Amino acid sequence: MSTSLGFRVSRGVLSTIAPPIPLAYEWASRYKPSEKRPLLDMSQGVPGVPPPDSVQSALGKAASSPTSFGYTRWDGEPDLRQALVGQMKLVYGSNSDINADDVALTSGCNLAFVATTMSVADAGDEIILPVPWYFNHQMTLTLLGIKTIPLTTRPEDGFTPSVDRCRELITKNTKAIVLVTPNNPTGATYSPTLISEFAALAAEFRVALIVDETYRDFIVTGSPPHTVFSNANSLAWRSTFIHLFSFSKAYCLPGHRLGAIVASPILLRSIKSILDTLQICAPRPIQMALAPLLPELRSFITTTAKQVHARHQLFKSRLPEKWHIGAQGGYYAYVKHPFLYVKATDVSRRLAEQVGVVTLPSSFFLEEKESGDKGDQDRERNDEDWKNVEADVKVEEVDRWIRFSVANIDDHKVVKVCERLGQCGDAFGWKQEDDSAN
Numbered sequence: 001m002s003t004s005l006g007f008r009v010s011r012g013v014l015s016t017i018a019p020p021i022p023l024a025y026e027w028a029s030r031y032k033p034s035e036k037r038p039l040l041d042m043s044q045g046v047p048g049v050p051p052p053d054s055v056q057s058a059l060g061k062a063a064s065s066p067t068s069f070g071y072t073r074w075d076g077e078p079d080l081r082q083a084l085v086g087q088m089k090l091v092y093g094s095n096s097d098i099n100a101d102d103v104a105l106t107s108g109c110n111l112a113f114v115a116t117t118m119s120v121a122d123a124g125d126e127i128i129l130p131v132p133w134y135f136n137h138q139m140t141l142t143l144l145g146i147k148t149i150p151l152t153t154r155p156e157d158g159f160t161p162s163v164d165r166c167r168e169l170i171t172k173n174t175k176a177i178v179l180v181t182p183n184n185p186t187g188a189t190y191s192p193t194l195i196s197e198f199a200a201l202a203a204e205f206r207v208a209l210i211v212d213e214t215y216r217d218f219i220v221t222g223s224p225p226h227t228v229f230s231n232a233n234s235l236a237w238r239s240t241f242i243h244l245f246s247f248s249k250a251y252c253l254p255g256h257r258l259g260a261i262v263a264s265p266i267l268l269r270s271i272k273s274i275l276d277t278l279q280i281c282a283p284r285p286i287q288m289a290l291a292p293l294l295p296e297l298r299s300f301i302t303t304t305a306k307q308v309h310a311r312h313q314l315f316k317s318r319l320p321e322k323w324h325i326g327a328q329g330g331y332y333a334y335v336k337h338p339f340l341y342v343k344a345t346d347v348s349r350r351l352a353e354q355v356g357v358v359t360l361p362s363s364f365f366l367e368e369k370e371s372g373d374k375g376d377q378d379r380e381r382n383d384e385d386w387k388n389v390e391a392d393v394k395v396e397e398v399d400r401w402i403r404f405s406v407a408n409i410d411d412h413k414v415v416k417v418c419e420r421l422g423q424c425g426d427a428f429g430w431k432q433e434d435d436s437a438n
């Protein structure tokens with residue numbers, strides 16, 4: 001069977017990286033799990049538990065209701081939009097100026113990002129993205145022919161972006177600044193002050209500020225993630241600010257594809273055409289099921305958030321001392337591995353293949369440096385190969401970070417992961433941070 005194409009695929013696709021997570025699972029598939037040493041997956045950010053029974057049974061009923069088989073409005077079921085506004089007032093404060101007219105429901109937050117960027121920028125325009133980035137954001141911009149302008153974040157700043165450095169990157173072609181807080185991949189949670197400063201910067205230069213708050217419900221401080229929505233705020237948020245949300249993580253529903261854009265109704269009028277072509281409407285049964293349940297699910301969400309927070313503390317307390325946490329919060333911890341001469345891609349790969357701990361290396365969240373050459377990815381490495389991945393010179397710090405999705409697994413497994421990291425320190429035979437041999 002010939003599988004070749006008689007035409008060429010688009011330049012956008014050709015210049016976009018392949019989704020990186022399947023590579024981590026390819027590594028994991030080479031691990032030989034046993035009852036005593038199962039595979040421990042801390043790679044893709046996936047809720048470790050299903051949603052509460054009430055959601056499961058409401059979804060069953062909604063899915064078999066004749067109404068749910070039809071399309072719904074382009075911006076979603078009015079009851080769920082209203083219910084989401086109610087939840088946002090709990091999160092951002094009762095004085096938040098948000099209405100159901102500001103909300104459009106989407107088939108997941110990734111689609112919300114695609115639709116939003118399509119509505120604010122054209123091919124050739126620029127959008128500023130803090131690095132390390134959520135790879136799907138950068139992939140979206142590349143696919144659309146929008147130039148990604150990297151805004152480097154530094155470990156010494158806890159991976160929070162600098163407003164001043166961002167200001168220097170703004171040109172006449174800049175159409176938006178994107179923030180993700182709590183962040184994927186680093187877990188860094190930006191302060192309300194920093195978010196206000198970015199909102200002011202965006203307003204000053206008349207560009208959009210797109211803030212993906214997929215992980216906002218995992219903030220356990222008890223105070224609002226930011227005050228941009230507050231009606232006491234002098235900034236008219238609708239002129240600049242675009243909030244993106246996902247039901248995947250907090251409501252444990254990634255397979256049911258539900259997200260939201262909260263923005264000025266004027267912008268939503270433009271986004272309407274985009275959503276109509278991309279999705280017509282977001283999946284209807286899950287919207288019908290969730291609408292009446294949202295208020296009562298708040299306690300499930302806050303309990304889960306506290307559990308994930310406690311798991312972060314456990315992870316921090318059990319992590320071997322040569323592994324350093326750069327930032328943690330929301331779903332993720334961003335950790336510097338101790339092997340001075342080995343890139344995180346090789347460390348992650350070895351952890352998956354030999355230790356049964358699946359993680360994602362920093363290279364997945366940075367501009368691709370190497371060509372598309374997959375090297376020896378499709379075969380198992382032997383001891384000699386593993387020895388040879390050690391470079392002669394120290395690898396750059398930026399290439400030593402590994403993302404652990406702390407929310408995926410239970411406390412017991414977090415402890416097991418840390419034990420295995422401790423064992424691999426010497427077992428790998430690579431020079432470590434404070435070996436006297438350095």
Ligand SMILES: Cc1ncc(COP(=O)(O)O)c(C=O)c1O
Pocket residue numbers: 045107108109110111134180184212214245246247248254257258259
């Ligand atoms: C920052 C961020 N935005 C969006 C998504 C995807 O959300 P959804 O499942 O709603 O498309 C993820 C998933 O990992 C994410 O980390």
